[in-house]
Amino acid sequence: MADSQKKLTIIKPDDWHLHLRDHNALRTTVPFACRGFGRGIIMPNLVPPVVTVDLAIKYKQRILANIPDSSSWSPLMVLFLTDLTSPEEIYKAHDSKAIFGAKLYPAGATTNSETGVTDLRKLTKTFEAMEEVGMVLQIHGESTEKGVDIFDREPVFIEKTLKPLVEKFPELKISLEHITTLDSVEYIMNQSDTVYGSITPQHLLFNRNDMLVGGIRPHLFCLPILKRERHQQSLIKAATSGNKKFFLGTDSAPHSKDKKENACGCAGCYSHLSAIELYAEIFDQLNSLDQLENFASKNGPDFYGLPYNDSFITLKKHKWTIPSSIKYMDTTLVPLGADMQLNWQLVQ
Ligand code: NCD
Ligand code: ZN
Numbered sequence: 001m002a003d004s005q006k007k008l009t010i011i012k013p014d015d016w017h018l019h020l021r022d023h024n025a026l027r028t029t030v031p032f033a034c035r036g037f038g039r040g041i042i043m044p045n046l047v048p049p050v051v052t053v054d055l056a057i058k059y060k061q062r063i064l065a066n067i068p069d070s071s072s073w074s075p076l077m078v079l080f081l082t083d084l085t086s087p088e089e090i091y092k093a094h095d096s097k098a099i100f101g102a103k104l105y106p107a108g109a110t111t112n113s114e115t116g117v118t119d120l121r122k123l124t125k126t127f128e129a130m131e132e133v134g135m136v137l138q139i140h141g142e143s144t145e146k147g148v149d150i151f152d153r154e155p156v157f158i159e160k161t162l163k164p165l166v167e168k169f170p171e172l173k174i175s176l177e178h179i180t181t182l183d184s185v186e187y188i189m190n191q192s193d194t195v196y197g198s199i200t201p202q203h204l205l206f207n208r209n210d211m212l213v214g215g216i217r218p219h220l221f222c223l224p225i226l227k228r229e230r231h232q233q234s235l236i237k238a239a240t241s242g243n244k245k246f247f248l249g250t251d252s253a254p255h256s257k258d259k260k261e262n263a264c265g266c267a268g269c270y271s272h273l274s275a276i277e278l279y280a281e282i283f284d285q286l287n288s289l290d291q292l293e294n295f296a297s298k299n300g301p302d303f304y305g306l307p308y309n310d311s312f313i314t315l316k317k318h319k320w321t322i323p324s325s326i327k328y329m330d331t332t333l334v335p336l337g338a339d340m341q342l343n344w345q346l347v348q
Contacts, residue, residue, distance in 0.1 A: 006317045008289055008344075012038040012309035013276055013296035017138070017177050017249030018200050019043045019268065020075075024329045029254055030066035032272035034073035036346045038309035041138070042075045043248070044103055044176040045112040049080035053092045054075060056099055070194040072311070078138065082115050083122045087129035094133040100304060101136040101175070103127075106144045106157070107243060110223040111253070113140070131171045135242060136304060138175045141184065142224055151208075154224050155183040162187070166195060175303065178203065178251045180224040182234035188245050189238075196303045198249025199239050199295075201278035202269045202336055207232040218260045219334050222251065223267040239279075239295050240288035247300035250275045256331040270337040274322050280315050296333055314347040 008141040015037045033040050041078040042063065046049035050059055063075045079093055079102040093099035105116030112211050117123065130137055141162060142153035166174065172194060176184055179197040188197045202222060207229045211220040220226060239247045252275060253268030260266055271278060276296065283291065283292045301308050325332045 007282070008046060008313055008316075009312050009314045011297035012036075012311045012313050013248055014039040014041075014300050014309065015252070015275065016041045016175070016247055016251050016300045016304075017200075017251050018272070018347060019045070019251070019253040021254060022046050022059065022062065025254065026063060026066040028326070028328050028333070029272070030063055031068050031071075033075075033252070034067060034071040034146070035272060035348075036276040036313050037073060038311070039074050039076055039306075041100060042077055043253075044080035045105065045110070047112050049082075049115060050078070051080050051082055051085065051115075051261075052089060053079070053088045053096050053099060056093075057096065060098060071334050077220045078103050080105070080115075081117055081123065081126070083118055085126050087125045089136060090126055090129040091134065094135060095150065096306055099135075101138045101179075103138045103140070105140045106142065109140050109144050109153075111255075116140075118341045120161065124168075125139060125171050127165075127172055130173075131169055134173060134305070136173045136175055137302035138177050140223075141176050141179070149155060150225055154179070154181050158183055166191065170194070173303070175249075177249060178224060179235065180227050185238045185246075186219070189243065196245045196247065196299075197238075198247055198251075198300075199235055200249060200251040200269070201271050201275060201282075202226065202251075203232065203235050204239060204282045205278060212260065218262070218265040219269065219336065219338065221260070221265055221267055222253065222269045225267075236282060236286060240283055240286045240291050242291045242294050244294065244299045244302060245280045246295060247303065248279060248296045249300075252336075254328065254333055257325060257334050258331060259287075260334065263307065269336040270333055273326065273335040274342060276313070276346055277315065277342045277344045281342055284343065315344045316347050318345045319343060320345050 105113035248254040
């Protein structure tokens, strides 16, 4: 085997969507978030959520205290939008140089989003301020309208909410987070340069049959929920195509084993034990490893207007198995792909 088939070196990737939780959880989640990544966009859905610049900066300090000495990783903080987020808070966020976006959760769409936005019209001045300073709006794109089927929430959101939003604010930089459908892929591809999308490893590797056929697999349950196979295929094509509008965002979201394996299980997949390798696996299957660097290391910084990382990572072709669980505070955490064998491994 030629050396190029055994090793792959790329510019260090970034993770444009991840959840670290807070306090003691950071002892586990921060070191894993640094694994293979230069920067990470830190989701603000804490309890209570990160609704102000001051709260974001304090949260950042708690994160920084848990970064291993050997790592140069940096957390990029995000504001949680509510109906009350003011334009002044956006200007303050911009001036702080610590905030890299504001996250729109439709109220109740997902974990810890109850105080999210109930009516976008309340944020007209706030979106105008974001447009003015060039701040990215990260969107959890699911309709919360009563009666909308859980598998249709993303396309309904695009039609009823995203399209009017993009028309009203044509200069607003929008990242449609963790896209899961062909509808999102097509919508993003047909938009001007302001609308991009991030893609998780779970939505590339699995579809709803993997989650439900032969028994329910709670560790594959996340939001937006896994969709049917043709949607999975459209995401794989978008990610591996080299199209600059799609980039890496793991949505790694830890919930303890007991909260996942539960009569009312939490939504979220924890992928940071093997995130870059899970993506490499898919790109390899599609013979597209030459596109991994664009997706993982270049398209995201280009969208956010940030430089590429100035270091590199190497993946080697080497079989290894994702652990079945790890310790997490006083409980355990089951990673995405637990016990799965991978063909690529990050050289640490
Ligand atoms: C996330 C979490 O647990 O915070 N869960 C998930 O299923 N993705 C929230 C989110 O990003 O939707
Ligand atoms: Zn998320």
